[in-house]
Amino acid sequence: MAVYTEVADEELAAFVARYDIGAVLAVKGIAEGVENSNFLLHTERGFYILTLYEKRVREEDLPFFIGLMRHLAQRGITCPQPVLNREGEALGRLAGRPAAIVTFLDGMWVKRPTAGHCAGVGEALARLHLAGADFAMRRENALSLPAWRPLFMQADGRADTVSPGLAARTLSALDDLERAWPAGLPGGVIHADLFPDNVFFISGRLSGLIDFYFACTDAFAYDLAICLNAWCFEADGSFNLTKGQAMLTAYERVRRLDDAEVAALPILCRGAALRFMLTRLVDWLNVPPGALVKPKDPLEYDRKLSFHRRVASAAEYGLAR
Numbered sequence: 565m566a567v568y569t570e571v572a573d574e575e576l577a578a579f580v581a582r583y584d585i586g587a588v589l590a591v592k593g594i595a596e597g598v599e600n601s602n603f604l605l606h607t608e609r610g611f612y613i614l615t616l617y618e619k620r621v622r623e624e625d626l627p628f629f630i631g632l633m634r635h636l637a638q639r640g641i642t643c644p645q646p647v648l649n650r651e652g653e654a655l656g657r658l659a660g661r662p663a664a665i666v667t668f669l670d671g672m673w674v675k676r677p678t679a680g681h682c683a684g685v686g687e688a689l690a691r692l693h694l695a696g697a698d699f700a701m702r703r704e705n706a707l708s709l710p711a712w713r714p715l716f717m718q719a720d721g722r723a724d725t726v727s728p729g730l731a732a733r734t735l736s737a738l739d740d741l742e743r744a745w746p747a748g749l750p751g752g753v754i755h756a757d758l759f760p761d762n763v764f765f766i767s768g769r770l771s772g773l774i775d776f777y778f779a780c781t782d783a784f785a786y787d788l789a790i791c792l793n794a795w796c797f798e799a800d801g802s803f804n805l806t807k808g809q810a811m812l813t814a815y816e817r818v819r820r821l822d823d824a825e826v827a828a829l830p831i832l833c834r835g836a837a838l839r840f841m842l843t844r845l846v847d848w849l850n851v852p853p854g855a856l857v858k859p860k861d862p863l864e865y866d867r868k869l870s871f872h873r874r875v876a877s878a879a880e881y882g883l884a885r
């Protein structure tokens with residue numbers, strides 16, 4: 565469960581009283597997620613999500629995330645909407661953290677995605693990329709290539725305690741990526757964390773996207789690489805070509821990849837795998853005492869990275885050209 569910050573009942577009641585959502589009837593820490601503290605808030609007006617922003621979210625970036633969710637919703641992307649308090653503000657402070665209340669989205673995330681789910685995500689991702697085109701704000705990706713070596717340094721020489729050889733494998737991948745990371749690919753607003761737990765479905769149909777707190781301005785194809793990593797591998801570590809094909813075909817029905825993006829896909833997939841391996845590794849080695857959180861396995865992404873390092877072209881992900 566990701567609850568890093570506890571909220572006292574009186575403090576919560578005073579915070580909620582600033583909104584037009586009635587009094588608090590119940591509040592529960594949410595048993596998913598690893599980044600922020602999330603609570604399901606039941607008030608006299610219905611259900612909401614209360615988020616307290618934690619370590620990786622910079623307070624100055626919050627207007628970008630809040631503005632983006634509103635912008636995307638206006639363009640037909642179903643995502644949580646920030647609730648404004650009586651002063652017209654979406655952001656406040658609670659228990660010493662920046663905090664916001666957003667609308668509750670119906671739907672469930674899928675633990676075992678099928679090729680059909682992967683197609684749904686491919687299409688939704690491309691729609692998100694197009695919908696973000698006229699969003700006026702920019703936010704650099706704080707977890708892109710320049711951040712990876714410093715993140716690895718945070719593992720503080722302890723990588724090999726997680727798996728023998730992990731430090732050497734990571735450094736070799738980092739060297740390769742720093743030499744060849746592509747520049748100038750088509751880009752704009754990307755979600756940057758569209759994992760299964762951030763995509764809701766109702767009766768097999770995609771019903772909404774959540775968790776825009778890594779969203780930023782970066783290459784569209786990198787976002788697709790993140791999704792290929794997160795959705796198209798099986799529990800035994802194998803890449804499922806049918807799922808990759810379903811995702812890429814559905815994406816391209818909405819937004820066609822250009823030749824440079826197709827050529828870059830293998831290295832983008834390596835970068836995406838390394839990025840999630842590194843944040844997971846740092847979190848695995850630094851669980852805050854008393855936090856209710858289940859850290860995610862960094863080695864899952866170490867194995868995915870090894871797979872991508874053997875990939876020669878986007879055809880191996882299922883892209884037909």
Ligand SMILES: Nc1ncnc2c1ncn2[C@@H]1O[C@H](COP(=O)(O)OP(=O)(O)O)[C@@H](O)[C@H]1O
Nearest residue numbers: 594596597598599600613644667668669761775
């Ligand atoms: N707007 C929402 N509507 C419904 N459930 C939500 C909403 N936001 C978050 N959740 C629930 O909370 C969980 C954790 O949220 P998430 O934003 O992924 O956490 P984190 O900020 O730690 O990444 C989700 O998997 C989902 O179950």
Ligand SMILES: N[C@@H](CCOP(=O)(O)O)C(=O)O
Nearest residue numbers: 597598599759775840844860
């Ligand atoms: N998707 C990331 C973790 C990001 O946080 P979450 O709270 O959305 O799960 C990963 O799997 O490493």
